Amino acid sequence: MQAIRSFFGHFFGNAHSVKDFRIQMRGNKALILWSLYLVLLVLFAMFTYGGVASQMRAGMSAAEMQSRLQSFYNTLMYLLQTAIILIAPVLASASIVADDERGSIDLVLMAPKSSTYYFAGLVMSGMRQLIFLLALSIPVASLGVIMGGATWTDVLRSFTIFLFQGLFYMCLGVPVAVSSRKMVPTVIGSYVAIAVGSGILALMNAIMSPAMLSGMMGGPTTSTPTMPLFSVLTPYWHIIVNAPMTAVTPTFLIPTWAATILMSTLGVAICMLGSASQMSRAGSPAVIATRIVGLIISLLIGLLTSQMFSTIFGIGGASGTSAGTSFMITTALSGFMLSGFIMLIIVANVVPYAFRDGEKYFPNGMFSVKDALKGKPAGGMTYALFAFACLFGPSGYYLFRGMFVSTYTALEAFAVMFWFLCAAFLYFGIFRFTSPWNGSVKSARRIGVLFIVGLNVGAGMLLAMVDLAFKTPGTLSIINPMHPFAETPEGVIAKGIVLAIVGGILVNRSEERRIKHPLMKIKGRETA
Amino acid sequence: MLVVDGLRKEYGQFTAVDGVSFQLKPGDIMGFIGSNGAGKTTTIKMLATLLEPTLGRATLNDVPLTEGLIDARKLIGYMPDFFGLYEDIRVWEYLELFASIYGVPKTERPGVIDEVLELTDLGFKKDAFAKSLSRGMQQRLCLARCLVHDPDLLLLDEPASGLDPRARAELKELVAELGRMGKIVIVSSHILPELADFCNVVGIIERGQLLAFGSVEEIISGIEQRRMIEVKVLERANEASMFLHGKEGVVSTFLMGASTLKVEFEGSMESQAQLLAEMIQGGFLITEFRVDAADLEDLFMKVTTGALN
Numbered sequence A: 001m002q003a004i005r006s007f008f009g010h011f012f013g014n015a016h017s018v019k020d021f022r023i024q025m026r027g028n029k030a031l032i033l034w035s036l037y038l039v040l041l042v043l044f045a046m047f048t049y050g051g052v053a054s055q056m057r058a059g060m061s062a063a064e065m066q067s068r069l070q071s072f073y074n075t076l077m078y079l080l081q082t083a084i085i086l087i088a089p090v091l092a093s094a095s096i097v098a099d100d101e102r103g104s105i106d107l108v109l110m111a112p113k114s115s116t117y118y119f120a121g122l123v124m125s126g127m128r129q130l131i132f133l134l135a136l137s138i139p140v141a142s143l144g145v146i147m148g149g150a151t152w153t154d155v156l157r158s159f160t161i162f163l164f165q166g167l168f169y170m171c172l173g174v175p176v177a178v179s180s181r182k183m184v185p186t187v188i189g190s191y192v193a194i195a196v197g198s199g200i201l202a203l204m205n206a207i208m209s210p211a212m213l214s215g216m217m218g219g220p221t222t223s224t225p226t227m228p229l230f231s232v233l234t235p236y237w238h239i240i241v242n243a244p245m246t247a248v249t250p251t252f253l254i255p256t257w258a259a260t261i262l263m264s265t266l267g268v269a270i271c272m273l274g275s276a277s278q279m280s281r282a283g284s285p286a287v288i289a290t291r292i293v294g295l296i297i298s299l300l301i302g303l304l305t306s307q308m309f310s311t312i313f314g315i316g317g318a319s320g321t322s323a324g325t326s327f328m329i330t331t332a333l334s335g336f337m338l339s340g341f342i343m344l345i346i347v348a349n350v351v352p353y354a355f356r357d358g359e360k361y362f363p364n365g366m367f368s369v370k371d372a373l374k375g376k377p378a379g380g381m382t383y384a385l386f387a388f389a390c391l392f393g394p395s396g397y398y399l400f401r402g403m404f405v406s407t408y409t410a411l412e413a414f415a416v417m418f419w420f421l422c423a424a425f426l427y428f429g430i431f432r433f434t435s436p437w438n439g440s441v442k443s444a445r446r447i448g449v450l451f452i453v454g455l456n457v458g459a460g461m462l463l464a465m466v467d468l469a470f471k472t473p474g475t476l477s478i479i480n481p482m483h484p485f486a487e488t489p490e491g492v493i494a495k496g497i498v499l500a501i502v503g504g505i506l507v508n509r510s511e512e513r514r515i516k517h518p519l520m521k522i523k524g525r526e527t528a
Numbered sequence B: 001m002l003v004v005d006g007l008r009k010e011y012g013q014f015t016a017v018d019g020v021s022f023q024l025k026p027g028d029i030m031g032f033i034g035s036n037g038a039g040k041t042t043t044i045k046m047l048a049t050l051l052e053p054t055l056g057r058a059t060l061n062d063v064p065l066t067e068g069l070i071d072a073r074k075l076i077g078y079m080p081d082f083f084g085l086y087e088d089i090r091v092w093e094y095l096e097l098f099a100s101i102y103g104v105p106k107t108e109r110p111g112v113i114d115e116v117l118e119l120t121d122l123g124f125k126k127d128a129f130a131k132s133l134s135r136g137m138q139q140r141l142c143l144a145r146c147l148v149h150d151p152d153l154l155l156l157d158e159p160a161s162g163l164d165p166r167a168r169a170e171l172k173e174l175v176a177e178l179g180r181m182g183k184i185v186i187v188s189s190h191i192l193p194e195l196a197d198f199c200n201v202v203g204i205i206e207r208g209q210l211l212a213f214g215s216v217e218e219i220i221s222g223i224e225q226r227r228m229i230e231v232k233v234l235e236r237a238n239e240a241s242m243f244l245h246g247k248e249g250v251v252s253t254f255l256m257g258a259s260t261l262k263v264e265f266e267g268s269m270e271s272q273a274q275l276l277a278e279m280i281q282g283g284f285l286i287t288e289f290r291v292d293a294a295d296l297e298d299l300f301m302k303v304t305t306g307a308l309n
């Protein structure tokens, strides 16, 4: 009961949100902005509506008229989506940076409340603005309904999706703000986070949706248009597809708005907790909660990917066909790219350490099971292994059952999973390696990410260039160890071994340096 | 009772605070003195739970302050060396925000806000915008903010910087009042004389090390160094100067005008008291007898340079 009350206390009557509300009600900056927005909306409506109306008079067919009206409504939705994308990311993050610049963040964070309370306050203030923005658009949207371009259900669904997408975009900016604490990098970083995030989700959809949505996967052949689960957070996607249902698995459909709420809630939770744990010390509730939610999300993604596997290999309930065609394997394994990307994010967050950034990041060892959830660098590898198990384990389960269908394809799939494990170990080595040379965790992390991006892009470019010079298109890029594709599964496994060896060397070198570091020798400090 | 035990803070190879230990009891007002970069803010932030110490711990009434416990924060009021006031917010709203996040029940908040405003003499500005207050008033508002939850320990980081003499005097009076209310107060400053007259305890920190801790008199006698005593007499200044020559601990005397003389003195606190007694016995009408404020500064320099060599 107490826990429930405190949970709702975070969101309703939150002191920070009350304060923000008072501030928002003052000053005419906000008023001017909102009026401007309203004027723009009305102008848009007048022009588009005028165009449609004049064409209607010119005696066109009913079907054509219907599609014009539809397009009026859709244009409005594009406009709203754009407004949300532009406004939402900076709503909360800008407040955090402003709070940091004026110093008030220290004052509120030393109150006997968790930092998630502070973030929840910001989110509620941001929500209020988003609701306001959507409410202002109701008159124009109702025009679309009255004229017959859409129904009220459509409007309600779209607005729900907008609101929760906006909430998610808003929260994406929060960890960026907390780690950079400067206005320009925060604003740019928030937009980049959305662009990269939705870019990857869109890519996943592009890869998965043909397989998921086509009848050949053994999915339901309903007449209701569906969209894949990941795409509910991708901007514009739901306007394009306009599908009322979302495929959680090929056989399990839920309404798109509900899927958006679900995905957005998970996203918001991880962003809020992640930001809170950036500011908390090792072993605090925020850190532990973040790590647990991280595993839950990993597991969810792992389960979704495994559903792909099960249908492709024709097991796990669905009446699949055509197991073992190379195209299908490639498709499914591309599904691992999302898992691989999540893995990289996790490793980048849990592995780097620094002697300077306080006890939380003090490298007290290499492999500690008891630190895995506490957030000490020594638990980094253990946590990464847990995450790997969540992301790839469910697919591994199907994989071994799939062996009975076709040994060869199972070997192929195993090879790629092995490669991902090795790649994760390489990432681990890289971040361990960049740590003892760096003053802060942040710079260790940044250099590690640059290194990995450089490797991925650089190695590919280099090999492609050599290919070009020797006129052997595509031959050498097959041996690029940074890609899980090769002509044979054995080739992929060999690439994985190369990555693991390099990772091992990096880990070994960095450990030598860490142990020699003078700060490791101070008495009274735990050195596991 | 505040017990600070071996607090240490490292930033990489650099040690900002190096094993600071001391104890304070309720009602103590501690002047925490050190030059720029000495480690005052770092120490205070560790006590305020904002920084995690590398080693060491601190407890307030047996509650650990350095272990990241949320409840420990209810006991602490921290006033940093900046204000952190929001735009477009009124004085009472600002206090209400902090009362709320410090867990003051909704019904009690108006009363608490009025109380702290009265204590800090800001009652008449209750509905003003916080940003429109003068610097001194903003400082008092920040102090009021620290008081809404009635903390046992107050950490004031350079509260007097940028204040005019009158505002300083008012601030001192306010801090003294907090001491009388039984709170432990730690006030940091660069300047010893600024604090010497209302702090009962002084801690001098330099390069992260607590070089001296105790009352001003204890520190002076601990060092046994030469100091200037300024003596004011109603009349016969010349004669007093002659009288002091050759007395125990007196190195030399200088006549500074018709009624003021300066005595360069080297000796214990007892012999200093003895000197005053003898002058009174000698029939001199003494209006003032004190260690020169400029000399406290000198004392501070001596304590700190001693450590540097």
Ligand SMILES: Nc1ncnc2c1ncn2[C@@H]1O[C@H](COP(=O)(O)OP(=O)(O)OP(=O)(O)O)[C@@H](O)[C@H]1O
Pocket (backbone or CB within 6 Å): B011, B014, B016, B034, B035, B036, B037, B038, B039, B040, B041, B042, B043, B190
């Ligand atoms: N985040 C940090 N990283 C590295 N060094 C730091 C950090 N914060 C403080 N320091 C160093 O610690 C030392 C003590 O700083 P601190 O702010 O405690 O001094 P101070 O006594 O409050 O000085 P001032 O009188 O100027 O306020 C300084 O040398 C400072 O450079």
Ligand SMILES: [Mg+2]
Pocket (backbone or CB within 6 Å): B040, B041, B042, B081, B157
């Ligand atoms: Mg300072």
